[in-house]
Amino acid sequence: MRGSQGQLGDAFATDSRAPVGHMSMPWCGKGLNDMAQVMEQRAVTSELPADTVIRQLVAKLTSRKHARIERVDNNSIEGHLGSKTAFRLKGGWIASTADFPVVVAVALQSSNGGSDVSITVADDLGFGLKWGIQKKYERAASEVADALVAAVVSTQEVGASNEGITGIAKTPVAGEETTCLNGHPVEPSVRFCPQCGALAASPPLWSESISRSEPIAPKTNGLAVASMVLGILWIFWLGSILAVVFGHISIRQIRRRHQPGRGIAIAGLVLGWLEVAGLVAVVVVALVVAVNNEDRKPASQIFKDAVSASSEASSVHIFGSESSSSGLTSLNLVVSPDVVGGTISEDGANIDVVVANGEVYLKADADFWQQVTSNPSSIQSLSGTWIEAPASNSDFAGVASLTDIWKQLKPQGTLTKGSVATENGMAVIPLSDSRSDTSVYVADSGPPYIVSVIRDASSSHGYLTFDNYGQAAIPSVPTDAVDVSQYLH
Numbered sequence: 001m002r003g004s005q006g007q008l009g010d011a012f013a014t015d016s017r018a019p020v021g022h023m024s025m026p027w028c029g030k031g032l033n034d035m036a037q038v039m040e041q042r043a044v045t046s047e048l049p050a051d052t053v054i055r056q057l058v059a060k061l062t063s064r065k066h067a068r069i070e071r072v073d074n075n076s077i078e079g080h081l082g083s084k085t086a087f088r089l090k091g092g093w094i095a096s097t098a099d100f101p102v103v104v105a106v107a108l109q110s111s112n113g114g115s116d117v118s119i120t121v122a123d124d125l126g127f128g129l130k131w132g133i134q135k136k137y138e139r140a141a142s143e144v145a146d147a148l149v150a151a152v153v154s155t156q157e158v159g160a161s162n163e164g165i166t167g168i169a170k171t172p173v174a175g176e177e178t179t180c181l182n183g184h185p186v187e188p189s190v191r192f193c194p195q196c197g198a199l200a201a202s203p204p205l206w207s208e209s210i211s212r213s214e215p216i217a218p219k220t221n222g223l224a225v226a227s228m229v230l231g232i233l234w235i236f237w238l239g240s241i242l243a244v245v246f247g248h249i250s251i252r253q254i255r256r257r258h259q260p261g262r263g264i265a266i267a268g269l270v271l272g273w274l275e276v277a278g279l280v281a282v283v284v285v286a287l288v289v290a291v292n293n294e295d296r297k298p299a300s301q302i303f304k305d306a307v308s309a310s311s312e313a314s315s316v317h318i319f320g321s322e323s324s325s326s327g328l329t330s331l332n333l334v335v336s337p338d339v340v341g342g343t344i345s346e347d348g349a350n351i352d353v354v355v356a357n358g359e360v361y362l363k364a365d366a367d368f369w370q371q372v373t374s375n376p377s378s379i380q381s382l383s384g385t386w387i388e389a390p391a392s393n394s395d396f397a398g399v400a401s402l403t404d405i406w407k408q409l410k411p412q413g414t415l416t417k418g419s420v421a422t423e424n425g426m427a428v429i430p431l432s433d434s435r436s437d438t439s440v441y442v443a444d445s446g447p448p449y450i451v452s453v454i455r456d457a458s459s460s461h462g463y464l465t466f467d468n469y470g471q472a473a474i475p476s477v478p479t480d481a482v483d484v485s486q487y488l489h
Contacts (some may be wrong), residue, residue, distance in 0.1 A: 002463075005080045006212075008411050011110075014360040021154075030164065033125075035285045037132060037137075038122060038123040038138050038141050038143070039120065039121070039122040039123075039132065039138045039140070039141070040120070040121045040122075040123075040141040040142045041119065041120050041145070042117075042119040042135050042146075042147040042148070043116070043117070043118055043119075044116075044117040044118070044119070044146050044149055045111070045114060045115070045116050046114050046117060046152055047113070047114040048114060048115060048162060049110070049113075049114075049115060050074060050075050050108040050109070050115040051074055053108060053115050053117060053152055054072065054074065054075070054077060054106075054108060055329045056151050056152070056154065056366075056372075057077055057106055057148055057151050057152065058072055058077060058148065059151075060148060060151035061077070061079060061081070061104065061148075064081055064098070064144075064147075065081070065082070065083075065098045065099070065367035066081060066082050066083045066086075066099070066101075067078040067079065067081055069078075071099070071243025072236045075108045075109065075110075076104070076105075076106060076107050076108065077104070077106040077208070078103075078104070078105050078212075078287055079100050079103075079104050079105060080101065080102070080103055080104070080124055081097050081098075082098065082099055082100045082101035082102055082140070084101045084124070084126070086099040087099050087100055087101055090304050094286045097140035097143055098140075099172065099402035100123075100136070100140035100141070101123070101124040102122060102124050102140065102141050103121070103123075103124045103145055104119075104120070104121055104125060104144065104148070105119075105120045105122075106118065106119050106120075106148065111468055112380070117152055118274070119148050119149065120145075121141040121142075121144045121148075122141065123137055123141065123320040127330045128485055129145060131416055147195050149410055149473070150434075161462070162322055181256050193240075194334040195311040195381050198281055201333055203483065212393050218257075218258070218259050218260060218389055218474075219259070219261050220259065220261040220264065221250045221254050221257075221259045221260070221261035221264075221265065222250075223246045223247075223249050223253065223265070224246075224250035224251075224254065224261035224262070224264040224268065225261065225264055225267065226242075226246070226268075227243045227246040227264070227265055227267075227272065228243070228264050228265070228267050228268035228271065228383070229252055229268075229446070230242045230243040230246065230268065230272070231243035231267070231268045231269075231270075231272045231275065232249075232271060234275055237275060237276070237278075238273035238413055239275075239332040240272045240279065241272070241273070241276060242272075243268045243269070243271055243272030243275075244269060244272035244273055245270035246268065246277060247265050247266070247268040247272060248269065250265040250268075251266070251269075256343060256377045259355050260268045294419075295394075296457035298417070299416055299417035299431050300415055300417040302417065302429055302431060302442055302448065302464055303411065303415055303431055303442070305438070305442075305448045306443075306448045306449065307406055307409055307450070308404065309447045309448050309449055310449050310450045310466065310469070311337075311406040311470045313449070313470050314336060314337075314421055314470050315334055315335065315336040315468070315469075315470060315471070315472040315473070315474050316334070316335050316336075316449075316466055316468065316469050316470075316472055317334055317465070317466070317467050318332075318334075318405070318464055318465070318466055319331065319333070319334075319464070319465055320336055320453075320462060320463045320464035320465055321462055321463070322455065322460055322461070322462025322463075323460065323461055323462065324459060324460035324461075325459065325460075327343075327347040328346075328347065329344070329346045329347075329348065329374075330331065330344070330345045331343070333343070333402065334354075334399060334472045334473065334474060334475055335402070336472075336474045338356070338357075339354065339356040339474050339475055339477065340353075340354070340355045340356070340402045340405070340475075341353060341355070341356075341474075341475025341476075342475065346368075346472065348362065348367060349365060349367040349368035350364065350365055350367075350368070351363070351399075352364070352386075353399050353402070354475050354476075354477055354478060355391065355400055355402055355403050356380025357477070358390065358391050358392075359388055359389070359390060359391060360388070360389050360390070360391050360393070360396045360399050360400050360485075361386055361388055361477065361478045361481050362386070362387050362389070362396070362399065363385065363386045363387070363432040364382070364383070365384065366379055366380075366383040368376045369477040372395065381486075383395075385480040385482060386478040386482070387481055387482055387484040388481035388482065388483055388484065389483075389485070390477075393484075404431040409440070409453070410431055411433045411435075411436070412435040413433050413434035413435030413436065414433075414434045414435075415432065415434075416431070416432045416434065417429060417430070417431060417435060418430035418431070418432065420444050421441075423441045423451050423452055424451055424452065424465065424467070426444075427441045427443070427444040427445060428442060428443060428444060428451050428452075429441070429443075429444050436455070436457070437455060437456055437457040437458075438453065438454070438455045438456075439454050439456075440453050440459075441453070441454070443481050447469070449466065449469050450466050451465075451466060451467075452464060452465045452466065453466075
């Protein structure tokens with residue numbers, strides 16, 4: 001206990017022996033005397049009314065670091081100062097006395113036109129003090145208690161009555177508007193301001209004429225800060241998802257509570273959604289890759305997929321050759337669902353061929369027609385001329401069958417899948433036919449198109465290459481063809 005009448009001046013009387021009493025704190029459920037290990041008490045008598053002293057003490061408290069007023073009315077104040085977090089992080093040794101968490105309780109009682117003021121400052125830890133911190137804690141509590149006594153003194157020095165402080169109402173006026181610490185109007189029954197979150201109080205306690213070092217600003221919404229932090233940290237998309245959730249919740253809270261932090265919440269939302277969009281893109285790509293990886297499927301399914309995808313292409317370029325005991329045959333064709341056309345060479349004879357609309361169109365040299373007819377006049381007339389014949393004509397059945405090229409690709413035996421290899425610069429899956437000594441190579445990524453077919457039998461050797469799927473130019477149907485029936489009987 002500290003203080004003397006001489007220190008406080010003629011208008012005050014302090015008595016370290018004055019009973020402060022057992023001050024109950026409603027928010028902690030027990031009295032200060034039951035919980036405190038450090039306690040500083042002061043008793044002061046002022047000639048000013050209680051409401052004037054209360055106002056000046058509140059202004060003093062709210063100007064201090066980490067001030068939290070829990071309750072205030074016309075004859076008492078209860079609250080907290082300091083920061084438990086700062087105290088624990090700094091271990092008490094390097095923490096400033098302003099960081100030491102304390103409970104403050106002030107009680108006033110009117111006496112002969114003045115006020116008897118009881119001030120109690122106690123530790124606000126709830127656990128034992130260690131490592132010699134108690135002395136420093138006592139100094140911190142003493143500084144708070146002395147500051148409050150000084151506030152009472154400064155109130156008296158302004159004037160000997162309420163006339164020294166303008167705008168102070170001695171008692172609340174019925175129906176008068178209630179305001180918060182920052183001057184916003186609030187309903188009388190509301191404890192915290194809906195606009196800024198500050199504590200609400202009646203006009204006698206919070207007149208604008210009482211100055212404070214700075215207004216109590218509402219705290220930034222905590223979920224908004226968490227949203228932005230998680231959006232930055234990402235944490236393998238877990239933070240991104242939480243950033244989106246916290247961002248939406250915080251925006252609703254900010255709108256309802258009128259808190260600052262909307263910009264922070266929006267930043268967290270943007271970061272979160274961008275990262276979630278990235279996650280969706282990764283999942284989609286992974287699914288596409290998983291679906292298109294043909295090498296994971298059995299050989300029969302790979303072959304079925306390859307024939308289906310290749311036949312559905314709008315066009316494809318096919319070229320290759322085959323050598324056998326009967327000679328050498330080569331082809332260079334463009335195949336589409338409606339038109340097949342290109343060049344076929346057999347034993348030195350070249351044939352331009354188009355198959356479309358159930359008709360076969362041919363333009364061949366004399367070597368070819370000599371194999372078809374022995375009539376010199378017909379050979380001379382047909383050489384280098386486009387002729388037209390129905391696809392049902394048995395003489396041209398082999399050419400007409402080009403429209404069924406995909407149906408002709410059928411395994412004769414059991415298909416065996418090999419390891420992924422490279423063919424024509426592409427990753428392919430080799431499928432080997434056990435009976436025909438033929439291998440079909442299917443694209444491993446993207447559409448499972450047939451890339452090539454290779455036959456390596458004892459009686460024949462050949463290959464076909466498939467490329468330019470969907471890009472090969474479709475041949476045009478000849479318009480000047482003559483009916484072959486005029487020459488062949």
